[in-house]
Amino acid sequence: MKLTLKIWRQKNASSKGQMVEYPLNGIEEDMSFLEMLDVLNEELNNKGEEPIEFDHDCREGICGACSLMINGRAHGPGSRITACQLHMRSFNDGDSITIEPWRAKAFPVIKDLIVDRSAFDRIQQAGGYISVNTSGNPVDANAIPIEKENADMAFNAATCIGCGACVAACKNASAMLFTSAKISQFALLPQGQVEANERVQNMVRQMDLEGFGNCTNTGACEVECPKGISLENIARMNREYYSASVKG
């Protein structure tokens, strides 16, 4: 397979970036997208040029480290997929592929295709937890029965891998799908009730402080989410937020 890659290169956060074109040959269909980039990097390396930096780690679709806007789509073509699960069989010989970092004010570029997603951590730190002691809990796990339906919904919300595709896909760079997934998980479980009001208020406040935009119900986040996190979570977060605001 022969490809033309147009890749965003940027030295560091303060320098100006630019698109650079790289021709690439000998790509096989069963390579993953990131393995294709490995091949390119090996070539650059052999020519004495600096390889392209991108985030990746588990390479099996669960750690959420890989990002990449590929031909304008978060994690590239295909649904429910991370960049590391995208395979070159999704492309054709002779294709030209544009590769860019996540684009959002709250995700500043660190280098090349790597962005800083620590805003997500700070949203979590604002209340994405249950305040339970970690030194041995005396309550037997089965003493808290949870309706299977709720447990399953909480699980579906909890499958968010925090990759940031929702933000990158959104024209407003909104983090509401991410934040709402976390809030939903706890809102659906009895363990999360006690702090529910503070949680939703604090997390939403932090989300706004980080500079993420608002939701205008475009739904691009849900379409591009590799884990299929549902928009229902945003609705649930909004309900939780209004109810908490009323209670004060």
Added chain:
Amino acid sequence: MGILDSKVPTGPLADKWTNHKNHIDLVNPANKRNIDIIVVGTGLAGGSAAATLAELGYNVKTFCYQDSPRRAHSIAAQGGVNAAKNYQGDGDSVYRLFYDTVKGGDYRSREANVYRLAQVSTNIIDQCVAQGVPFAREYGGLLDNRSFGGVLVSRTFYAKGQTGQQLLLGAYAAMNRQIQRGKIKSHTRHEMLDLVLVDGKARGIIARDLVTGEIERHSAHAVVLATGGYGNLFFLSTYCMGANVMAAWRAHRRGAFMANPCFTQIHPTCIPVSGDHQSKLTLMSESLRNDGRIWVPKRLEDAQAIREGKLKPTQLGEGERDYYLERRYPAFGNLVPRDVASRAAKERCDAGFGVNKTGEAVYLDFDAAIMRYGREKALTSGMKDADDTTVRQLGEEVVEAKYGNLFDMYEKIVDQNPYKTPMMIYPAVHYTMGGLWVDYNLQTTIPGCYAAGEANFSDHGANRLGASALMQGLADGYFVLPYTIGDYLSDDIRTGAIPTDSPEFDAAEADTRSRLEKLMSGKGTHSVDYYHKKLGKIMWNKCGMSRNAKELQEAIDEIAELRADFWENVRVPGTADTKNQELEKAGRVADFLELGELFAKDALTRNESCGGHFREEYQTPEGEALRDDENFKFVSAWEYKGAPKDAVLHKEQLVYENIELKTRSYK
């Protein structure tokens, strides 16, 4: 006992931990505020330890190379976490979990540690449920369980195929709570490059900010290494790309002994290698073996036809398939432990029965399960005379609910539908049971330096059973280390803050800088990956699923040669004062090139077969592992003396007071 004092408490096994806790010196809450602890690695062990230590009142500094603690590779564990809850009423107990683990590890783990692990396992589930971890539940609202390899009870708690993710997010949430409170200072995109000793005690680390390239000094009263395993020295493995041995190896260079480095688990159910470009292997959870049946064709000519694409697996009838695990191990069948299943797959493939192009794959087939579940579903839905198509469809729905995400993952990688045709699987490097030697308190041979989770050696012996890595990580982090470290720190209440401008910090930083400069200064011709791949090939071919003395000796020589070549000819582009992934990799591969040699040396010394360590010279007539308890019932703990060839072997004799050592049989 020599210098390896395991500090296992005296008294009856079941009371050791309670007695020990009762006699541990405590640090009063006001003094805890004056004590700093560094935790390196924020996976299940490090994350849970950091959160718990901070909650106790210590000042905690965490370090991870990822951009967020939530991305540690514990997140990729699919199957589940064991706990002796006996919710299923199928005869489980603390003793049985302890027994299964010691037996599963081929009697090479430390009895007292494993018993404690089994004891605290039940707390883990209570803890995680309280944190809001969404485990699988029955319709009645109670927790669901499933079974794993090497055991005959259902004691595994799970959250679909994403248990590791959910447990890690629980620990990460607990960390976040402490970060918010200011009790944890989290350093992400940081890598530990050296351990700093002051008066023989671990008092800090040298770290590199991976974004700015800045070399930093961080001091503390104790250092906890929870940095995972070193399986990436094989290049291809199920580890994440960044997993490395750096922190543990640098501690080893400073005096921490490395125990059982050759005990490495090869997991039987991974997606096979597809080509030279491949960067990593993907695991298909062991939980699939609850329902999947493993087979290869009975006849060589059928295997050949399948490899050539002339025959499909679905065209072979029951009588033409060899369900070799069910044939060889009728009692455990497809649920034999990982080392047994891996070797059996290799044996069939070596004999010519492999089913993919390279001949290195066997089938994992869900057809029988789909039909069985489908029939049950049809009956419970009142469809007594459902035809095969309907039954199959119903069955596929049930299987999808159980394993859907794993099936999706397989389809994305292999481009085949596993509901319609059996999966192809082959063993791959998955977990290292070896690691830093620790005593009962999880302290290494360096005072004040602790190791938790996969980074230590103590609990799994020569083979790890499924769903027990998560258990150990969380047990160490939530329930063991926070107690035992207090015993050490109680002597430090008057020490005060540790300064970072001491000669010891100066020296360690100078060392680190010169090592980085040496890596950067090479005007070599080969990339870091070139060396990593070469090392991986040596490891897999000569130190892999089976080993022999001749090849191990060759591996030792070849790795030493490769290491010399690396330092001569590696090329690291860019500069050290900025984000530089090639430099990060270079530092890690440099360590792998030392550890790899020690690994081979350890395997060569151990003249027996046990668990994941299979020496071809030591096997039974049926091809099973042949242990030598008389001569090798010990932990090998290596002391650093410069080059790996000079490492000195120390032995901790293993004592079994409560379990009779038997030949492991799963027949």
